[in-house]
Amino acid sequence: MSGEKVHPNKKNWRRSGLLVLLALLLVASSMVGIIWFTNSCLLGICPAMALNTHNVLFHNSDSQQVTIHNTGRADLHWTVSLVSNVTWLRFSSQEGIVHPGKTGYFTISSSVSNLANDGAYTTDVQVIGQGLPVQNITVTMQVQTGLAAVDVQATGTDFSLVQGKLQPASQKITITNRSGQTLSWLASFSENTWLVITTLDHDNALKNGTSDVLLVTANTQNLPPNTYTVVLTLTGSLGKQSEPEVLHSFVMNLHVSSQASSVTPTGTVTQVTPTTQPAFQFPGYNAQAAPSTNAPVTRRSGHTMVWDARDASVLVFGGLDDKGKALNDLWAYNTSTGNWTELTPPTVAPVAGSCDTTPAPRMDAAMIWDSIHQQVLLYGGMDANNNYFGDLWSFDPSAKVWTALQCSGNSPGARSSNAVWDGQHMLLLGGVNASGLLKDFWSYTPGSSGGNGWQQLADAPMGPRAYQTLVWDSTDSRLYVFGGL
Secondary structure, three states: OOOOOOOOHHHHHHHHHHHHHHHHHHHHHHHHHHHHHHHOHHOOOOEEEEOOOEEEEEEEEEEEEEEEOOOOOOEEEEEEEEOOOOOOOOOOOOOOEEEOOEEEEEEEEOOOOOOOOOEEEEEEEEEOOOOOOOEEEEEEEEEEHHHHEEEEEOOOOEEEOOOOOOOOOEEEEEEOOOOOOEEEEEEEEOOOOOEEEEOOOOOOOOOOOOEEEEEEEEEOOOOOOOEEEEEEOOOOEOOOOOOOOOEEEEEEEEEEEEOOOOOOOOOOOOOOOOOOOOOOOOOOOOOOOOOEOOOOOOOOOOOOEEOOOOOOOEEEEEEEOOOOOEEEEEEEEEOOOOOEEEEEEEOOOOHHHHHHHHOOEEHHHHHHHOEEEEOOOOEEOOOOOOOOEEEEEEEOOOOOOOEEOOOOOOOOOOOEEEEEEEOOOOOEEEEEEEEEEEEEEEEEEEOOOOOOOEEEEEEOOOOOOOOEEEEEEEOOOOEEEEOOO
């Protein structure tokens, strides 16, 4: 065979060179891998870790979610661990990956099952992001057992009233149960003629982890100037506990004073005329017809309309149709969907002197939205034969049920009038009844027994009138009245 022969030593040298080159490549690639693995910010592409909290407070056994947001440009590898070994804390997950711009989470849970004593327990949790500074979360658990785990807080205990003015604002008492059991509670009074307590949940059995809110109002009707005191005591028992114990006692005070006489200023009042007429720029609104499906087919006037803030709906009640027939149907218009829903259908007029289950057909009734009790309040109005009503009703949109608070005997009497809601009371001003125009001014406090929440205020200074428009300025706590007959 012809050709050049390769010397064995030269052949071995070539093999050795190839092996050395291969080894160098393997080492280089492994070093790159090590650098990539240990340094998450290679070439400036880094993750970044932001936690939604660094302090967690638990009351007995509870849980809270912690979110981890990656604001960087690389994947975030995270782990969570306890700084000290405690038995009352655990995690739903101890590691994870969050992609850039995304959010991950884990849940911290506490448990009192392994703890013998009440008190405060504290530990630190470390959240470690690969290649990033360690972030700590301080976790504290307040351990309370029995009725000591029931918290009672009041917004205030004093009421003040100047006769002829609006009734004093309501106060709230919040009962929070963290005992791990169901709490049965009861409110009781010393001698009481004016304090009214209502609960927004209508249930005295309070489950663990929930709260009850008690609305405390003062019914000042027919009370002469004086200071009135009532001791309000809240008692409670847990589970099968036979004897209730005192949760908290409040001394509630009502100060009633006579209306101060008006004082005429001695200074000179000068009317100032502006030198230039201020220019008013009307916003560029784009008025258009709202979408509407399943709308009431009956044309009407003299109806009442309020805004249901809870359901984001417009509520329309009653009125007079185009044939002169009074109506008492109630409709809801959903502003998001544009759909109408009939909440209560029309009914015939009840027997004279009775309330039935629905307000009688009427027009020009006073209707407002009670934002505290999440209900409609309806008062008075007039039927197609000019007969006036003096009944007081409430409507619960969630249950779709009318409730007659008082059929007759309400202090303002039968009338057709307008009303507004001032955040605490329904204000009823003037109107008209069978005797003519009215100028009296009334306040009704919801939550009072039946129609006992009425209080007469000072008469309207503009004199008797009806069909005026009213609006309540919640910023300056003022009632504005315009026009009328």
